[in-house]
Amino acid sequence: MDAVIEMKNVYFQAQAQEIIHDFSFQFEKGKTIALAGPSGSGKSTILKLAAGILVPTSGDVFFQGCNISNMNRKQNLSFRKQAAMVFQDSALWANQSLHQILELPLKLHFPKMDMQERDERIHAILAQVGYKKRLDLRPAQLSMGEQKLIAFARAMLCGPVILFLDEWTESLDDSSSECLMNLVRERRLNNDTIIFVGHNFKVIKRLADYIVMIVNGRLNRLFTREQIAQDKNMAQHIEKGMAL
Ligand SMILES: Nc1ncnc2c1ncn2[C@@H]1O[C@H](COP(=O)(O)OP(=O)(O)OP(=O)(O)O)[C@@H](O)[C@H]1O
Ligand SMILES: [Mg+2]
Numbered sequence: 477m478d479a480v481i482e483m484k485n486v487y488f489q490a491q492a493q494e495i496i497h498d499f500s501f502q503f504e505k506g507k508t509i510a511l512a513g514p515s516g517s518g519k520s521t522i523l524k525l526a527a528g529i530l531v532p533t534s535g536d537v538f539f540q541g542c543n544i545s546n547m548n549r550k551q552n553l554s555f556r557k558q559a560a561m562v563f564q565d566s567a568l569w570a571n572q573s574l575h576q577i578l579e580l581p582l583k584l585h586f587p588k589m590d591m592q593e594r595d596e597r598i599h600a601i602l603a604q605v606g607y608k609k610r611l612d613l614r615p616a617q618l619s620m621g622e623q624k625l626i627a628f629a630r631a632m633l634c635g636p637v638i639l640f641l642d643e644w645t646e647s648l649d650d651s652s653s654e655c656l657m658n659l660v661r662e663r664r665l666n667n668d669t670i671i672f673v674g675h676n677f678k679v680i681k682r683l684a685d686y687i688v689m690i691v692n693g694r695l696n697r698l699f700t701r702e703q704i705a706q707d708k709n710m711a712q713h714i715e716k717g718m719a720l
Contacts, residue, residue, distance in 0.1 A: 478505040479538075480638055480669045481526050486535035488521055488693075495521050496693045499535075506667040508660075510680045512714050513690035519673040520564050520642050522690060526671060527561050527640040528552075557585040560631035564642040564673070566623040568615035574626055575611040578602075578633065585634045601629045606655050620647040628656055639663060641672035645679055657682065677711040680704065687714070 479502035488496035645653035
């Protein structure tokens, strides 16, 4: 199997509490994997560990065979350019305008890109996600749903090949979530790797090749696309955040 991200015996503790317990999984290139499970079971933590945003207490996370914790600056920058994250709380900088927030990853990863090209790219992405308001606003002036659209646009800006998406359709109306789902579907057809957290069974059923069920910080069960389609109780279980 061609694993893009591999987590090996990963443990994570915070404030003397074990949050993730011996989690191992190979995220295969070109596949879409949904992390599901009850609230507080550790889904966001696993996503952040897989994305190298949190460092395991023990165990390892590899990107294309290279340990994320041991990457040098150049390797790390290359990984950051190829991977992008939408955080559960959107995580937009409170003291920056939307334009500054969107400009930063382009300045970092495409230092030779001029201002006009940056602006064109920002406007093109915003049109794709359906954000139509001004860009001189600060995040606090947006609704939660609008913040999600900006966070999603920021994630797509540098053309990532791995997407980490945490509750990315929450707080969105049907047409916006449909729009983002279509963008993710395009990435999927492009053979990109997508790892997402969500409770919305419609989204999972349409996009996921696998569901990884997380309970109490552990991998509880793994379901394939065929099992997802056949199991009549799965929708209820996923949406209620119950273990199967
Ligand atoms: N830095 C931290 N310090 C202490 N506890 C933490 C920390 N980060 C996470 N936790 C705890 O770890 C558990 C898992 O958190 P996590 O955010 O990963 O859950 P989740 O499955 O994403 O939940 P939700 O569905 O509500 O988003 C929670 O009980 C949370 O309180
Ligand atoms: Mg979460």
